[in-house]
Amino acid sequence: MNRAELIALIKRKRNMLCVGLDTELELVPSYFANESHPVRAFNEAIVEATHDIAVAYKLNLAFYEALGVDGWCDLEATIAYIRSRGNTFIIADAKRGDIGNTARKYAEAFYDKLGVDAVTIAPYMGRDSVEPFLGRPGKWGVVLGVTSNDGARDLQFLTVDGGEQRLFERVMEKAASWGSVEDTMFVVGATRAEVLAQARTAAPHHFFLVPGVGAQGGDLKAVLDAGLTADGGLLINSSRGILYAGKDADAIPAARRAALHMRDVMALKLRERGII
Amino acid sequence: MNRAELIALIKRKRNMLCVGLDTELELVPSYFANESHPVRAFNEAIVEATHDIAVAYKLNLAFYEALGVDGWCDLEATIAYIRSRGNTFIIADAKRGDIGNTARKYAEAFYDKLGVDAVTIAPYMGRDSVEPFLGRPGKWGVVLGVTSNDGARDLQFLTVDGGEQRLFERVMEKAASWGSVEDTMFVVGATRAEVLAQARTAAPHHFFLVPGVGAQGGDLKAVLDAGLTADGGLLINSSRGILYAGKDADAIPAARRAALHMRDVMALKLRERGII
Numbered sequence: 386m387n388r389a390e391l392i393a394l395i396k397r398k399r400n401m402l403c404v405g406l407d408t409e410l411e412l413v414p415s416y417f418a419n420e421s422h423p424v425r426a427f428n429e430a431i432v433e434a435t436h437d438i439a440v441a442y443k444l445n446l447a448f449y450e451a452l453g454v455d456g457w458c459d460l461e462a463t464i465a466y467i468r469s470r471g472n473t474f475i476i477a478d479a480k481r482g483d484i485g486n487t488a489r490k491y492a493e494a495f496y497d498k499l500g501v502d503a504v505t506i507a508p509y510m511g512r513d514s515v516e517p518f519l520g521r522p523g524k525w526g527v528v529l530g531v532t533s534n535d536g537a538r539d540l541q542f543l544t545v546d547g548g549e550q551r552l553f554e555r556v557m558e559k560a561a562s563w564g565s566v567e568d569t570m571f572v573v574g575a576t577r578a579e580v581l582a583q584a585r586t587a588a589p590h591h592f593f594l595v596p597g598v599g600a601q602g603g604d605l606k607a608v609l610d611a612g613l614t615a616d617g618g619l620l621i622n623s624s625r626g627i628l629y630a631g632k633d634a635d636a637i638p639a640a641r642r643a644a645l646h647m648r649d650v651m652a653l654k655l656r657e658r659g660i661i
Numbered sequence: 662m663n664r665a666e667l668i669a670l671i672k673r674k675r676n677m678l679c680v681g682l683d684t685e686l687e688l689v690p691s692y693f694a695n696e697s698h699p700v701r702a703f704n705e706a707i708v709e710a711t712h713d714i715a716v717a718y719k720l721n722l723a724f725y726e727a728l729g730v731d732g733w734c735d736l737e738a739t740i741a742y743i744r745s746r747g748n749t750f751i752i753a754d755a756k757r758g759d760i761g762n763t764a765r766k767y768a769e770a771f772y773d774k775l776g777v778d779a780v781t782i783a784p785y786m787g788r789d790s791v792e793p794f795l796g797r798p799g800k801w802g803v804v805l806g807v808t809s810n811d812g813a814r815d816l817q818f819l820t821v822d823g824g825e826q827r828l829f830e831r832v833m834e835k836a837a838s839w840g841s842v843e844d845t846m847f848v849v850g851a852t853r854a855e856v857l858a859q860a861r862t863a864a865p866h867h868f869f870l871v872p873g874v875g876a877q878g879g880d881l882k883a884v885l886d887a888g889l890t891a892d893g894g895l896l897i898n899s900s901r902g903i904l905y906a907g908k909d910a911d912a913i914p915a916a917r918r919a920a921l922h923m924r925d926v927m928a929l930k931l932r933e934r935g936i937i
Contacts, residue, residue: 407763447759447766453774457733482783483723483756484810487683490723498729507758507783509805511812529785534760536787539835540828543821552816552828559815 386474386502387523388567391592394440394472395617396661400651402644403441403476403594404431405624406463407448412629414636424452427636428463431628432470434641438648441474441620442467443594444501464499474620475501476527476594482507488517496524503527505572505594508556512563519564525592526569528560530584533574533597557587566590570620578607585612596622598647605647609654617660623647662750662778663799664843667868670716670748671893672937676927678920679717679752679870680707681900682739683724688905690912700728703912704739707904708746710917714924717750717896718743719870720777740775750896751777752803752870758783764793772800779803781848781870784832788839795840801868802845804836806860809850809873833863842866846896854883861888872898874923881923885930893936899923 386394395401406428413427420426432442444463449456467475477499481491495504496518503525506515518526531541531553541553550558557571573584575597584593593612598605598621605621612619623643631639655661662670671677682704689703696702708718720739725732743751753775757767771780772794779801782791794802807817807829817829826834833847849860851873860869869888874881874897881897888895899919907915931937 409766445759445763445766447757447763447770450770451766451774453770454730454733454737456770457730461730478759480759480783480786481723481756483721483754484808484812487721487723490685490721490727494723494726494729494732498727507756507785509783509785509816510756510808510810511815511817513810513812515812532760532786534786534789536760536789536791539787540785540832541787543828543831544823545819545821545828547820547823552819552821555819556816 391474392616394474398438398440399655399661400438400440400648401617401619401621402439402647402651403443403620403622404435404439404627404644405443405445405596405622406431406628407445407624408628409448410452414633416633416636422459422462424456425459425462428459429466430637431640432467434637435627435644436467436470436473438644439473441476443476443478443622445624446477446479461499464501468500474503476503476505477501478505480505480507480529482510482514484510485513485517488514492517496521503570505529508560512559515560515563519568521568524568526564527594528556528569528571530557530571530573531580532572533576537574553584554587557584561588561591570594572596573612575608578604578611581608581611590614590618592618592620594620594622598623598626605650606654609651613654613658613660615660617655621651667750668892670750674714674716675931675937676714676716676924677893677895677897678715678923678927679719679896679898680711680715680903680920681719681721681872681898682707682904683721683900684904685724686728690909692909692912698735698738700732701735701738704735705742706913707916708743710913711903711920712743712746712749714920715749717752719752719754719898721900722753722755737775740777744776750779752779752781753777754781756781756783756805758786758790760786761789761793764790768793772797779846781805784836788835791836791839795844797844800844802840803870804832804845804847806833806847806849807856808848809852813850829860830863833860837864837867846870848872849888851884854880854887857884857887866890866894868894868896870896870898874899874902881926882930885927889930889934889936891936893931897927
């Protein structure tokens, strides 16, 4: 899905909600326990209940890899199901990053074999680890800029090169020069809105994928105030806040209510800013 | 495999060769083309021909993920085969790194589900992204220190905090404090021996996993001179230099010859340094 299509989708659905399918076998509602593939069945029910609302889905690879071959089957099946329900943007949250020839294999794995629209990428190995994910029309490399976890402080906020610029700002500056706003996004954590504002200064026109709303503590309105651009410019992820919004037979209805609530908060802000 | 066992294995086998199974379906010798699982069959033949020599095997996840579910099956089967042949150290070259709860899932995927001894980890997200891989007896987190690709220059060599210390040195200093020499290794690229020597200064007692010997241009003797410790302290990887040492029916004999050659160079240096 290219940038123009993504922006149109956001305007049409009046939100930029990304539902994070960080599905844990142990947390799948008991309601699905007797299914032959509980993770897949739960994912499909979540997608069925939210695909008219959400703009994007994000699959966290760790949760599938922890189940081995079965998990990889669930991953492929879930992606196929999301595609079958129509117009949404699909992100593999994989945080890959390796030397050029290996990065090309990862791009093949995610873009061609799994068929997702976007892959998250770790930037530590530099340009040749990121470039194989860029320059593919309708495909997106989502580079880690600044993250929302405690450990973000260990490296990302170090000043570099004897100046005032911090590592995450250098990463965003560099990565922005490797690709364009048509093929590069940034992961920007949402636990502190002022950091999001600094990242927005570093990359005024790029789309940001914002995790950390909900379970990780980011406040949705503050994120919108700090990160919105004239095009929207954000995909805001909620995983546990939607997947585990309710229990047992209420799990799926509660997930839909949680998604609708986020949609409404976003729609209000999009109208307030004249974006829709 | 714990540190004492790894050191004993290196001394017994008189080398620290790690054979990199970056197996590409398109490059598997035609000899294996009619097998139902060519990658797996080729891997098994390589392992059969080298397991009495090599200390370790490293599986590059990208090459398996590019084949989807089939690739993940090949990965599991190859690991099971390596285990069945006895005493070697198995590394998943996965370069994972994510927030704590996700990193725990990755540790589960690699240590428990795949059953490898070690996983390579990208450090950009900091402490909570690395710690779930540490503190498990006999298991190892292998943190990216300094890599051998061109892009390494983009970030890893930036000075940080207004001082002289470079990012890769800060990464190694920090990560060394999160774990111990019993559960933490570093990836240290081998294209320039003086960089390896600087990394050795930053972490005098940790094991280093050294890729980049062979196809990536590192010179084996220079690597040994710059990186060896009294315990050995190195795992030196060769992937393409062994996998694709010969063609067609000579592929497997040539792989063994290439491994033996590297073993002999290493054994000589280990004796010269009084390690064996």
